Amino acid sequence: MDNLISLWASSGLAQIQLGQLVMMAVGLTLLFLAISKGFEPLLLVPIGFGTILANIPGAGFDAAPVYDAFGHMESPGGLLYYIYSAGIETGLFPLVIFMGVGAMTDFGALLANPKTLLLGAAAQVGIFTTVLGAVTLSHFGILDFSIRDAASIGIIGGADGPTAIFVTSKLSPDLLGAIAVAAYSYMALVPIIQPPIMRALTTPAERQIKMEQLRPVSKAERIVFPLTLLVLVAMLLPDAAPLLGMFCFGNLMKECGVVNRLSDTTQNALINIVTIFLGLGVGSKMSAEKFLNPETMGILALGAVAFCIGTASGVLMAKLMNSMSTNKVNPLIGAAGVSAVPMAARVANKVGLEANPQNFLLMHAMGPNVAGVIGSAVAAGVMINLVSGM
Amino acid sequence: MDNLISLWASSGLAQIQLGQLVMMAVGLTLLFLAISKGFEPLLLVPIGFGTILANIPGAGFDAAPVYDAFGHMESPGGLLYYIYSAGIETGLFPLVIFMGVGAMTDFGALLANPKTLLLGAAAQVGIFTTVLGAVTLSHFGILDFSIRDAASIGIIGGADGPTAIFVTSKLSPDLLGAIAVAAYSYMALVPIIQPPIMRALTTPAERQIKMEQLRPVSKAERIVFPLTLLVLVAMLLPDAAPLLGMFCFGNLMKECGVVNRLSDTTQNALINIVTIFLGLGVGSKMSAEKFLNPETMGILALGAVAFCIGTASGVLMAKLMNSMSTNKVNPLIGAAGVSAVPMAARVANKVGLEANPQNFLLMHAMGPNVAGVIGSAVAAGVMINLVSGM
Amino acid sequence: MDNLISLWASSGLAQIQLGQLVMMAVGLTLLFLAISKGFEPLLLVPIGFGTILANIPGAGFDAAPVYDAFGHMESPGGLLYYIYSAGIETGLFPLVIFMGVGAMTDFGALLANPKTLLLGAAAQVGIFTTVLGAVTLSHFGILDFSIRDAASIGIIGGADGPTAIFVTSKLSPDLLGAIAVAAYSYMALVPIIQPPIMRALTTPAERQIKMEQLRPVSKAERIVFPLTLLVLVAMLLPDAAPLLGMFCFGNLMKECGVVNRLSDTTQNALINIVTIFLGLGVGSKMSAEKFLNPETMGILALGAVAFCIGTASGVLMAKLMNSMSTNKVNPLIGAAGVSAVPMAARVANKVGLEANPQNFLLMHAMGPNVAGVIGSAVAAGVMINLVSGM
Amino acid sequence: MDSILISQGLDLLLYGMGTVFTFLTLLVGVTSAMSALVNRVAPDEVEAMVSAPGQASALEPRLTHIIQAAIDQHRGRK
Amino acid sequence: MDSILISQGLDLLLYGMGTVFTFLTLLVGVTSAMSALVNRVAPDEVEAMVSAPGQASALEPRLTHIIQAAIDQHRGRK
């Protein structure tokens, strides 16, 4: 009879709290969005599943291990605890992902037209105005964000998942769940968020601008570029060195052509393994107390604002560049500067084709697209530096 | 001269104890069974090799690292020590394997005929009667098993390697070597153990029962099933959530169709890497003092009993179901309820073909077969819960 | 304004020291050698890149994590710190690499002609005479090497990267950068270093010796050999058991034919992942204070001497064997005994073809080539044992 | 040598098998209900039991293309 | 509820965007210079933008070989 009571007492039904139930529903919703709607499934399937696991009452997925006085393990920790403390708290998983992303990135379009780096810079305005928005909300007592929280929320506008996770895990680990979910959700929503803004800020004539064909790029340029970027980062912005260093390492492995087996593994087995565990680990931060509060609604709203401002800034920067140069760029590719690789570049191409069915912008948009990755990594570095000293 | 003495003193011949020599022979025997006889080679090759490594005198494969008072490492630990403490003591490796197994499991047959879940339940009787057998031996002073030991021994009857390793590493880590070896050996011996029992408990007419063709199963059902199972586990049996949660996660990745690259890596690189290290880590527990004692003989004997009772229970349950329903099942597929995927299902098919060469039972037997995996994971969860409170 | 000062103060330009700048140039040089000259790129690309990362001022790649008094992490460590302490200080990465190398090694040629093991033994003379050279330099006050340093330097002559890293990380971790760079560089230079020595020590007639075709080797021999080697190591030289044990394990997985999926992963995803991190971790030891000193020049010089003496010893041993047997071996294959698999065997083949365009020595040279791997692992074991007791 | 051990074993047998049977019996019902519900909500997607592995389908277009090219070339040469 | 927060936010905006623009503008110049330099030093290696993935090129020789063998056999049988 005692055993029956013990079984019942340990069952989920006896222990569950409303918050956990709601969070399970949140996890199921994320899975639904990922599977049925195609929202960044590579991350949102593990995050959604991790959310459910972390909220099973009594399962101990995020329990820390218990040691006795002599250092012997009395009870082991939960799977999600180990994943989070080994891979996310240390920053290792986002860095390994960034290495993999580097090994999958083609800088050809950027090298053929380096001016597009400016579009990738402009689109980061979304990050910093959102920081300002977050502190303003906090100043007026509407929501409660510290400057560290605000910086982490701003980085959603970088439209780059691993960068957002890296910054948030350093500055505001409690917001990790909400910020990661917002970042990946809005990246998936890029085809819905961006086109209206792009159309509102451009004339049909501008959208029809044909850009000259990109020059071919030599193998040597492709090899030297990641090293050039690395040295520049090392000299000027060491705070951005972890993210951009691993990014350049991955890209060098891909381009140098002599370590193809390492590059292949980085792009496949390694990034896949780390993606699974990164997602589960992020899910472990999706607890009711951290997610079910007004701040999360604020984060979602501010994240959307960040994407919109970033998109607008990129487009306006392209128009500014056109006003100062005879070599016109189609302002639509400015929107690709937010990153969200390669979705934002495809959106630019699609909106461009609507204006002129012969005008293929995809390759041109890849330049600002990868520039946006560099831009938000730089923004992440400067933010970690400044905020840590505040 | 001192050096010569040092070399001789550090040689294996000077240090070896009889027990280590016998354990090396045990390791070689396991390798022979795995390589020549095809006994579950994916696990028994690493376990056998790990057994030899762990018993090399003076090689320090399972030595813990030594730190000085300031926390600096004075001497590093051995390979097997690190594997065991990082992957097995924490439970991580069995859980990752379970995720991989989930990603390789097809629930189609189970979904087409959910009643076969009852066969998977019945076959777990082997687990619990063996627990009773173990405590009885202990009660009469024949062997010395605690209730934790007995529970770990019983789980051999679950015919599921990672489940057995997960439970034993939590309840009776000292028995890990013997129990893992017994579990994998008997899984390899299923084609020899099961058929006589299946024939003894069925009439030729029963063995010839033709089952109706399985209905097609939709993609949506396959996707929703692992989530349904997860929610049911979360609500009713959180103790089974680690194992079944990871199992459902792997299965969802496979079935959802939007994260194929994650699913592929889970089924290949990831599960292979973890299998190698899991096997070596289990081998590190194969020391003479823990393996060469009467209890090991008891474990081997009780494990065989567990398999036999599980097989019989599955067959008898099928006969019971037939006596209460007009929709007959061939009782041979009840034997597949012990798990031992997919060997037990193939055995059911083979014995069925002997009775009627036109009667293909393989697909029908896959239902109870995967139900047996769920059944023993549930049994593992309830056992960990109850035993921890005793 | 404070922020501007903070940004400038944290920039690389404001913090960089001359030593770091020189080390970055060293890193770029290693990358140049790896990419343009094909110097062992699988290791030297990660090592070179790791060198640059480790020398970025203020980036904290090799910073240790900081914990407060309660054991909570205050700031996480750097990527290279985690890699080094988890994988190199513990010896895990070299051992896993050795398992992978074992899974890629074909002992067929060695089994067909076991006498070539003696050539692999002779070539290790380079290791030990270099140790003597290093202590002599130290004795006369020219450079400052302890006996541990000398042993680590000598192992460069083993022409086997993971062995050199394993020994050095145990005996002289501060020299790890210099020794790993020397070992891989000279392995890449084998086609330049060896031929003059080989030609100087042999007559044209000797270089034209045709060896009889190798007998076919049975699958059973291939399976039993790694186990035989393992047992012999266990009985006689447990100190060599970590390296040779993992090597034999990899080879057994490859040859036994029943765990192909494990063997494939070991040879691909697993060894690639570990190679990337091993290289980065070695690079983290390439700091100015440890690398930019006269000892490094001494290490490079002694390493070259070690390769030369090893090559010469192998060739002379072959001549000695010929003087005592009627079954002649071509002395060129003796040079392959240094290891540097498979480069040294190819060099032997090439020099042989110069002397006689019909004489293919490649398969014959593979025997001493893999014997050299065993030989230097044995040397590593005995060195660790003896030096630890000195 | 105490009978506590026996009674603990009996408890495990009773509550263990009870839980296993209860849980899996419940799962029979829940699964049947789930299938019925899912197939009513999304009835069209029924597919055959044969499931093609992801990797194969990823490789095949390229294979097919290469093979077609090879055959075209072969036919051209005649 | 203090205005320190606002001023910190403004500082981040100012110095952050300043750094991002300065760094990427510099990168435009450095990249252009790098390309010019590299293409002067190593002018011959210019290649098309289409980059073939490593694995494909590794597989193709074997594939081609197998296909050729199959076609040869097929032709031989006729």
Place this chain on the structure above:
Amino acid sequence: MDSILISQGLDLLLYGMGTVFTFLTLLVGVTSAMSALVNRVAPDEVEAMVSAPGQASALEPRLTHIIQAAIDQHRGRK
């Protein structure tokens, strides 16, 4: 600057090379004996030196099948 270092180096040379030679010479004998024994116990399994990689043999049936299908189709169309 002590001669202890030199004597330690000489010790390493002496005992080190001694061990390496002893061990590998022993291995020559043991390996030869092992081969003789194995080939007497299991004489039939002698195979050629060329070893096919596992993955290739796993892929080939599928490849062969696809190629055969392609060729059949090609033949059928004529």
